[in-house]
Amino acid sequence: MPIKKKLFNAPVVLSFGSGAGKIISKIETPQSVYKIAVNSSHRDLQMIDTRVDETVCCGTGIGSGMDPTQGREDLYLGLRKVFKYIDDACYEAKATDVDIIPFISSLGHGFGSGSLTSVIGELQRRYKNAIILPFVITPFTWEGAEVVKRAYESLKEATDISPCFVISNEEVGSVYKDIGASYDSINNLIGDSISVILRSFSATEGVLQTIDRNDFSKFFIRDIATIRHMRIKSASNLTFDDIKENIGKRWLKIDAKMFKPFSKLNVTYILDGKGPFSPKVLQELQENATKKDYINKEYIKPLLIERKKVKYCDFVWMESGFKLKCDKNIYGEY
Secondary structure: OOOOOOOOOOOEEEEEEEHHHHOOOOOOOOOOOEEEEEEEEEEHHHOOOOOOEEEOOOOOOOOOOOHHHHHHHHHHHHHHHHHHHHHHHHHHOOOOOOOEEEEEEEEEOOHHHHHHHHHHHHHHHHHHHHEEEEEEEEEOOHHHHHHHHHHHHHHHEEEEEOOOEEEEHHHHHOOOOOOOHHHHHHHHHHHHHHHHHHHHOOOOOEEEEEOOHHHHHHHOOOOEEEEEEEOOHHHHHHHHHHHHOOOOOOOOOOOOOHHHHOOOOEEEEEEEEEEEEEEEEEHHHHHHOOOOOEEEEEOOOOEEEOOOOOEEEEEEEEEEEEEEOOOOOOOOOO
């Protein structure tokens, strides 16, 4: 039986670090997309090993001791195994070429912070035709000044070689009063948004308007990117006012200076799920985006997927092109 052609070949999603491992364990991946958790702490991997497909323990397995330099060294002791799992997943999916490799990296401690730039660089070298898609999680302020400093130093270094989708635990968690009760909710929210993107990029049917690898590579430029997500019962009930009211804030702090005309953002969006999609709403979306001074009008292309068997519809708004500005005080500023 022939394998249905996917929009993009993305046979794996990876995580690096303990926090990222918790998030990847929450992600619902499409069929034949494997979840691979990578960490230097064997104990942390054991906590999620039943909810991922493979784990890779780097270094001695006792953790990187809050030391990014040690985290980078530990990564290289496990990279060969990571590559093997990626290649095995490609072989099983009969994917001769990899279009996208998404991964989640949690920053602030030893392994995630130390490995981020090396992970991007090594994946780029090994899979030259693939778009490397880093989702980077920055820490809570209550974790302390040194943790936040490590996170932003790592992020700044990484954005010199690749754009990063940045999600702040502090911003996602700002709606909750009790961190203990909300910790799972935060991981679920982040995981859910990433799940939507993976599912959409792996679509095999119902695609009304598509983006290809070259389209997406044009969108995915410069320092940092953001995602915003909303779920609705049906696209037939969606209005432009709903989108404006419910799409929610970005999950990171944005400096208002970024919206001056000289700093253009690239934008794309995904409508994936139960239709029918309204031409009126799509026109309003496009018109609203193209009249903004800070948006690059040369490239705004949606991915529209109308599915028959789902009970809901997801809307994802993606922006790329923010410049990273790090405050020397305790909390990083974008």
